[in-house]
Amino acid sequence: GDLVTAESGKHHWLQEGFATYYALLAEQELYGDDHFNHELYQIAERLQQVAKTDTVPVMNEKASSLSFYQKGAWALHVLREGVGQDAFRKAVKTYLEKYAYKNVNTDEFLAEINKVSSYDTNSFRKRWLEKGGFEVAEVLDILKKNKFMELYLKLGDLSDKRFAEKKPIFLQILESDQFYPVKEEVIFQMAEVPFAEKAELMRVAMKSGDLKQRQAVARTVTKIPPEFIEEYITLLDDKSYITREIALNVLCAGFPERQGEFLDKADTWVGFNDKNLRILWLTLAYTSPNYRTADKDKFYTELQDYASPQYESTVRQNALANLLYIAKPDPEVLRN
Incomplete structure (x- = not known):
């Protein structure tokens, strides 16, 4: 979006699809092909699910964030598989150099693809950019090229x-x-x-x-x-x-x-930023009838404190959920 910027919302997928896809390619370099394909599979599962109600195509300013980012990434993967990795890399390099610090549209990007490949970009555009839904059969054919994904999908059978x-x-x-x-x-x-x-x-x-x-x-x-x-x-x-x-x-x-x-x-555990382990421990310690009975008030006060405005929202939400589970009449919980 900084080096090359879409000329309008209709072409926004060029920014977010590229950002998502190239992050996945970086992960592929770090963690390997199996990880890369599994990530693509998980994205595909989400897209297949939302496609039942989200019918707005990628090339539409009203498309969802999921479409711009994740369907955009899958569209680029389909294109890269169809064109070939070397030709795709060459086209993208030329595209970025030619349109650096300029506004760009989908036609201009596909024109660079057409210069390095005979791949049918018109058909690709209709299937992946101008049509709603999700191309499940095409996606599965691509995923099955990876041996790990082939086995993973067979397990479902x-x-x-x-x-x-x-x-x-x-x-x-x-x-x-x-x-x-x-x-x-x-x-x-x-x-x-x-x-x-x-x-x-x-x-x-x-x-x-x-x-x-x-x-x-x-x-x-x-x-x-x-x-x-x-x-x-x-x-x-x-x-x-x-x-x-x-x-x-x-x-x-x-x-x-x-x-x-x-x-x-588990007495000293804290956990994630939302203090999942500490808040769970306090809840269990407070509700366990025979555990450190002299400290019950201290446990509850600490849990109550995590629900207060001095903590970030994820900590507060976690603490409040547990306080509501405890169900002790407490006006402070309602205020928080």
């Missing part, structure tokens, strides 16, 4: 099969060096499977040491059998604020007689 049929496949995946989203999907598909049937696979995921796999176990094993509790407790040591939050909640709810043990372990 297994969701309706009996667990006994897919268990050997799941075990093989969990023991492989596949990118973590495939393993997450395997664990999520086992969410409703009785623990006794999936115990071997859960232990493989836990022993992997991978934060994402272990977090998926935390999310899906919410009723912990006695033989698994000591392994589950190790999630409280994971270097993930999300995992710790889930595990502390699940353990305190499932084993109230050991709440004191779990709360003592």
Whole structure:
């Protein structure tokens, strides 16, 4: 938007689509092709969902931010795949040099593409820029060029099969060096499977040491059998604020007689900028009947303080949600 600026809102996607897509390309350089394609897949899922109601095309000043940024990024990816990476890079370089510190429109950008490729930019323009909706089939064809994404998408086809049929496949995946989203999907598909049937696979995921796999176990094993509790407790040591939050909640709810043990372990946690772990700890510590009874007022006062105007909105919202859960008659909560 600073080097090359769209001449009107109709061409705004040239700014935001490029910004989003080139951020993804930078991530590709840092984290690899599998990460890059998974990010594109997640964007595609969002766009497919909103396309049911958001019918305004990208080349329209009234298009949504999601369209300008994320559909714009996908349009550039389709173009790059169709033209070829080297030709696309050459065209973009010429485009940026030619229109530096000037206003530009879509025709001028596509004209530079046409100079380096015979790719049908008219058809591309109609499908991706002038038409609402989302080109799901075209997107899937592009994503499936990546082996990881091909496997990830095939896993969806297994969701309706009996667990006994897919268990050997799941075990093989969990023991492989596949990118973590495939393993997450395997664990999520086992969410409703009785623990006794999936115990071997859960232990493989836990022993992997991978934060994402272990977090998926935390999310899906919410009723912990006695033989698994000591392994589950190790999630409280994971270097993930999300995992710790889930595990502390699940353990305190499932084993109230050991709440004191779990709360003592989490006493100094703070968490994200919204103080998710500290606010959760205060809530659990206050509502646990037999835990540090002499400090109850102190716990409540600190929680109440986080809801006050001296803290930023995310901290206040988090604190207020927990204070409302506690449901103590408190005019200060209403004022905040």
